[in-house]
Each structure stands twice: as structure tokens, then as C-alpha cells.
Amino acid sequence: MEWLVELFANIYRVEDLIRWGGPVALAAIVFAETGLLAGFFLPGDSLLVTAGLLAAADGLFNVWGLCLLLSVAAIVGDSTGYAIGYHLGPRLFRREDSWLFHKDHLARTQRFYETYGGKTIILARFVPIVRTFAPTVAGVGRMQYRRFLMFNVIGGVGWVCSMTLTGYLLGRMIPNLERKIHWVIIVVILVSLLPLLNEWRQHARRR
Secondary structure, eight states: OHHHHHHHHTTTOHHHHHHHHHHHHHHHHHHHHHHOGGGTTSOHHHHHHHHHHHHHHHOOSOHHHHHHHHHHHHHHHHHHHHHHHHHHTTHHHHSOOBTTBOHHHHHHHHHHHHHHGGGHHHHGGGSTTHHHHHHHHHHHTTOOHHHHHHHHHHHHHHHHHHHHHHHHHHHHHSTTGGGGHHHHHHHHHHHHHHHHHHHHHHHHHHO
């Protein structure tokens, strides 16, 4: 229990969290953000980029081993989200909103499906909040699991490796970048929010 309290106390102090929790904390957060509806607030993109940066700066991790571990966590997470949607189905849309659950997030993800179809499972990996709810909506819609798994693997490996290796390459190319890691995190967060802002703008225009 103390470990869990410490995890949530450090959740947005990304560098401290990575150094404190190591690969176990990283894998747990990636799994929770992609597999549990309550994980939509977790800092997936900035966590992956920062882990790659630290791997390059001080050899904190083996970057390829980290990519493998976190890819597995992302794939298992999406499969868990799919199972939740498949077995709970429409009951999710009848739940009352709470701090950990908002029906608006499901509705937003449904709009992504209307636009991109099955490819949403891949594209959603790169969109905060939507990546948490996309596998659940796929389960609610009874997407064939074999087809879902294909998109899941492509998206999970693509998301983890692109984010982690981006941080790693930046750390190798720009000396002492880890000293300005807070600026890197801010940029990653802003860039990751762009698809959400674009989707909100298009939705407002349709209304």
C-alpha cells in the first residue's frame, strides 16, 4: 500500500518517478493508462520520452529492453481494456460520471471510430485519454479480437518505441539535455494535446 501511495505522490514528477520506480513502475503506468479506464490521467507520452532520455544520458536503462518490456505492457493493457468493454458493454454508458470515469471520454472515442474505423486502435495510442478508452469501445462494439489484436500490437509497439527512441536519440544528439528535462516534458505534453484540440475544434464546428 505504501508503494502505491508513493507512486501517486510522484506521478507527475516524471524524472523522479522513473528513477524511483524503475522499469516496474513504468510498465505498471503504461498498462494502467492503456488498460484501465481510471488510468486516463497518467502521463504516458512524457514518461516514455523521459525514460528514453535518461537511458541515453546516464545509462539508467537498456533502451531496447525497455522498449520490449513497455511494448508488452501496452499490448496487455489494450487487451484488458478490450475485455472490459466486451464483458461490460452498454452498462459502461449508463454509469454515472465520477472522478475516475467520464462518459464524455467514451463518446469522444466513438467519434474517433466514426472517422478512422479500426485504425483508431493504432492512432489512439498517440492521443491522450482516447488511448485509454479506444480498446474498451472496441470491446463494446464486438470488434473481432483477431483484428483488434493486430491493430493492438502495431499500435503498442509503434507508440512505445517511437516515444522512447525519440527521447533516447535526443539525449544522444543534444549534450546535457537531461538538465532541461522539464522543458522536454512540457513540449511533449503540448504536442500530445494537439490531436485532442483539433478534435475538439472539429466537434465545435460540427455543432
